[in-house]
Amino acid sequence: KAGVTQTPRYLIKTRGQQVTLSCSPISGHRSVSWYQQTPGQGLQFLFEYFSETQRNKGNFPGRFSGRQFSNSRSEMNVSTLELGDSALYLCASSLGQGGYEQYFGPGTRLTVT
Amino acid sequence: DQQVKQNSPSLSVQEGRISILNCDYTNSMFDYFLWYKKYPAEGPTFLISISSIKDKNEDGRFTVFLNKSAKHLSLHIVPSQPGDSAVYFCAASDRGSQGNLIFGKGTKLSVKP
Numbered sequence: 001k002a003g004v005t006q007t008p009r010y011l012i013k014t015r016g017q018q019v020t021l022s023c024s025p026i027s028g029h030r031s032v033s034w035y036q037q038t039p040g041q042g043l044q045f046l047f048e049y050f051s052e053t054q055r056n057k058g059n060f061p062g063r064f065s066g067r068q069f070s071n072s073r074s075e076m077n078v079s080t081l082e083l084g085d086s087a088l089y090l091c092a093s094s095l096g097q098g099g100y101e102q103y104f105g106p107g108t109r110l111t112v113t
Numbered sequence: 114d115q116q117v118k119q120n121s122p123s124l125s126v127q128e129g130r131i132s133i134l135n136c137d138y139t140n141s142m143f144d145y146f147l148w149y150k151k152y153p154a155e156g157p158t159f160l161i162s163i164s165s166i167k168d169k170n171e172d173g174r175f176t177v178f179l180n181k182s183a184k185h186l187s188l189h190i191v192p193s194q195p196g197d198s199a200v201y202f203c204a205a206s207d208r209g210s211q212g213n214l215i216f217g218k219g220t221k222l223s224v225k226p
Contacts, residue, residue: 033213033214040218042202042216042218043157043216045214048213055211056211056212056213090156090157097211098211098213099205099207099208099211099213099214101159102214103159104156104158105156106156
């Protein structure tokens, strides 16, 4: 069974631009969660989508948004990029919503200059 | 306020010896706990989990212990191997309320040959 895939793997953007990251979950998984990882901060939860609905949201500004499609694929969007948005963005999928085992993709490394 | 804490940013162990990674949590509603391993440039990989109705779970060289009264869990790796060198994240969730996973900041384990 194919794992979680994320595209692109690397991205360089300029402050003020916007970016869209994509995530394809493991086949059959209906829940997709997004995390931001920065040095020394661990994995910070952004949001979780289940059956195309946002179920949980972390403590991030409204510039961070996402959506999920009927095939469970998910996208995350960050508008008006700031230097502090430079991070590894990880997507994880699971069978059920909430605190089940999550399986992570390789991440998208975003650099904002 | 951090709900899941890994107070040791790093740990160094000799090959063949036991590695003990610790994690503390503050939310008494957490009922499910997980450990993940992360290599550089890869997403975290699920290792082992434990429900709050148990106090121990084993999987090969990995054992997780849960002490609910102390709100503490630990991951034991025996024997440690150089390939175990990675960052280990502890995570917890309140599955009863379908809460998302809350991660600690991680502990970097180095296993010396």
